[in-house]
Amino acid sequence: MDLRHSPVVRAWQQWRRPRDLPVPAGSFDTEGANRRFLLYGVLPLWCVPAVADWLMHRRTRIEETTGMRESALHALMMTEAGVPVAMGLLAKVNPLVLSVMGGAAVAHGATALWDVSLATGEREVRPVEQHIHSFLEVLPLAGLAFTCCLHADQVRAMLRGGVTPDDWKLLPKNNPLSVAYLAGLGLAIGACVALPYAEEMTRCAKAARKRKTS
Numbered sequence: 001m002d003l004r005h006s007p008v009v010r011a012w013q014q015w016r017r018p019r020d021l022p023v024p025a026g027s028f029d030t031e032g033a034n035r036r037f038l039l040y041g042v043l044p045l046w047c048v049p050a051v052a053d054w055l056m057h058r059r060t061r062i063e064e065t066t067g068m069r070e071s072a073l074h075a076l077m078m079t080e081a082g083v084p085v086a087m088g089l090l091a092k093v094n095p096l097v098l099s100v101m102g103g104a105a106v107a108h109g110a111t112a113l114w115d116v117s118l119a120t121g122e123r124e125v126r127p128v129e130q131h132i133h134s135f136l137e138v139l140p141l142a143g144l145a146f147t148c149c150l151h152a153d154q155v156r157a158m159l160r161g162g163v164t165p166d167d168w169k170l171l172p173k174n175n176p177l178s179v180a181y182l183a184g185l186g187l188a189i190g191a192c193v194a195l196p197y198a199e200e201m202t203r204c205a206k207a208a209r210k211r212k213t214s
Contacts, residue, residue: 008169015090015172022175031150038146039177042139043085043185047192049135054196056129062200063207065123071201073115078193080108081140087170088143089177089185093151095158095167101147105140112137 023036062070084101091097116133119125148155157163 008171011171015176016179018173018175020176020178021173023181034146034150038143038150039181042143042146044188046081046136046139047188049132049139050193051196053129053132053136054200056126056132057200060123060125060129062123063204066118067204068201068208070115070118071197071204073111073118074197075201077108077111077115077136078197080104080111082189084140085143088147089182090172092171092173093147094154094169094171095162096170098148098151098154098158101144105144108140109137 023039024032025036057070057074081104084097084104087097087100112133116125116130154167157167162168
């Protein structure tokens with residue numbers, strides 16, 4: 001099968017063609033307020049506890065205790081959060097996207113429990129770090145809740161198993177988010193999430209090699 005002729009592939013080839021989704025700053029209707037808070041509140045807010053958690057790991061010298069095992073769980077949780085966020089930002093919100101978001105939120109919560117169980121057995125997890133974890137665990141659920149409020153018709157379609165064939169296809173948004181917003185959020189996530197936790201994993205890997213050679 002030639003994927004170039006697939007309707008889904010053709011749709012993604014055109015994904016920047018429609019007019020950008022308007023998010024007016026002066027609008028106070030419920031939909032506009034929810035969308036504005038989700039895009040400029042919930043998603044950027046993720047960066048703050050992420051950096052704070054990384055600092056807690058560094059302060060308690062994670063590389064000398066749980067090391068790569070816990071750092072790998074952090075990478076897994078970032079994937080469980082990042083994939084549905086990327087889908088929500090780029091793709092049309094339909095039953096497929098909502099199902100992935102819901103499944104990822106459950107998986108993220110289970111991995112977070114695994115992470116804390118591992119950490120508390122081998123290193124000091126202070127009350128401040130535990131409180132930071134509570135923010136990191138609730139933000140995926142908050143993002144999912146706001147998305148469901150903005151797309152209640154798609155929630156109903158998902159509960160019915162889908163209404164149209166497109167309900168279970170990964171399609172681009174009818175009106176994409178602006179390039180400026182996507183680039184800004186991408187830079188923030190890269191600087192506050194990807195880079196710090198890549199540094200953590202590198203530090204843990206170096207400590208593991210040092211222990212092995214000594």
